[in-house]
């Protein structure tokens with residue numbers, strides 16, 4: 249299997265540090281608000297990726313942190329006139345609900361930052377002892393970027409840009425270098441929130457954003473591990489900071505062998521943001537389409553590419569997932585004989601599916617192979633030539649597709665009569681032959697009997713009007 253490694257800027261053969269064992273860490277959410285579709289894109293992708301690695305018999309330890317103490321959480325607590333803990337608990341609960349709804353269940357362990365304060369303090373102390381961190385009186389401990397010349401090796405840059413996700417906690421006029429970031433911020437830093445702060449040999453305070461990840465991964469994985477994932481928006485400075493911290497404290501490089509970054513999400517072609525008023529939550533999407541269709545929509549684009557949210561794409565994904573579900577359900581009725589083609593189609597479909605996933609987890613390519621299999625086999629199924637055992641083999645393959653990608657919903661209880669399905673297949677044949685007049689005539693005939701037909705990448709979906 250090949251994956252694109254952001255660290256090298258190239259596709260590389262995937263070979264975990266320990267044979268067959270994969271330790272994967274993905275940056276979790278900061279729990280100060282409801283999760284949005286960008287979160288769904290990142291977490292559905294790594295969920296499917298972990299499931300695929302397991303399908304390939306890797307033993308996957310998938311770890312995710314939860315940032316449950318942060319500037320944004322504190323600001324939200326002030327807004328809602330409550331304490332930070334209530335905010336963190338409320339939005340952690342919503343995060344888990346939304347992930348469950350999306351079928352995201354591959355994570356082996358969730359690690360909330362506030363349960364790792366001892367490890368965080370210990371790592372900061374070692375950074376101080378080795379000269380990588382300095383103290384600003386009345387403020388806190390900062391990482392000294394001058395002590396880590398490799399800073400920037402992941403993202404290819406060292407200075408901030410407008411779109412970077414930065415934290416108020418890292419701001420101080422007394423820093424040695426402009427990019428230095430907070431490791432431990434002394435109490436009292438947050439007006440009106442006397443409850444925030446942990447007593448430690450560093451003084452009463454709270455952790456910076458970047459240090460929680462490396463304290464957690466060092467505790468659970470050790471100083472090095474196989475895969476670090478996250479959204480592309482936190483590659484800089486967050487992931488660079490993690491590398492600086494952990495590689496400085498351990499002297500071992502690289503922190504993670506493979507770095508995988510998920511492309512951003514746009515809404516009707518524009519960046520999604522609260523200020524633009526185009527913020528799409530996971531619940532908004534699940535009101536429109538099924539969780540399986542939402543996963544199909546997310547996986548229909550390559551994970552490294554940006555993905556657009558628009559009604560057309562959502563409708564297409566919804567129709568395609570229903571089409572697969574309907575096809576899969578009808579396989580159970582196959583009783584035909586005498587067609588040799590399905591074996592060949594299945595072989596091609598499965599090969600295409602695995603070849604695409606083995607090439608940097610190319611899910612659009614893998615879905616394309618599945619859609620083609622369905623388009624090829626459906627006419628044989630409709631004309632009653634598909635045998636029970638052929639249908640069984642195809643069903644087994646579709647179950648694997650579903651186990652990995654999670655894209656097939658329960659079929660809707662809509663019995664579509666065979667003669668209507670046959671008309672839809674005839675129309676498909678006419679379209680293939682560019683006989684548009686005949687295709688239109690067949691559509692009219694289908695619609696006159698109270699059915700509608702929509703064209704999906706997996707073939708026509710017929711449903712009741």
Ligand SMILES: [Zn+2]
Pocket residue numbers: 274275276461486
């Ligand atoms: Zn992180």
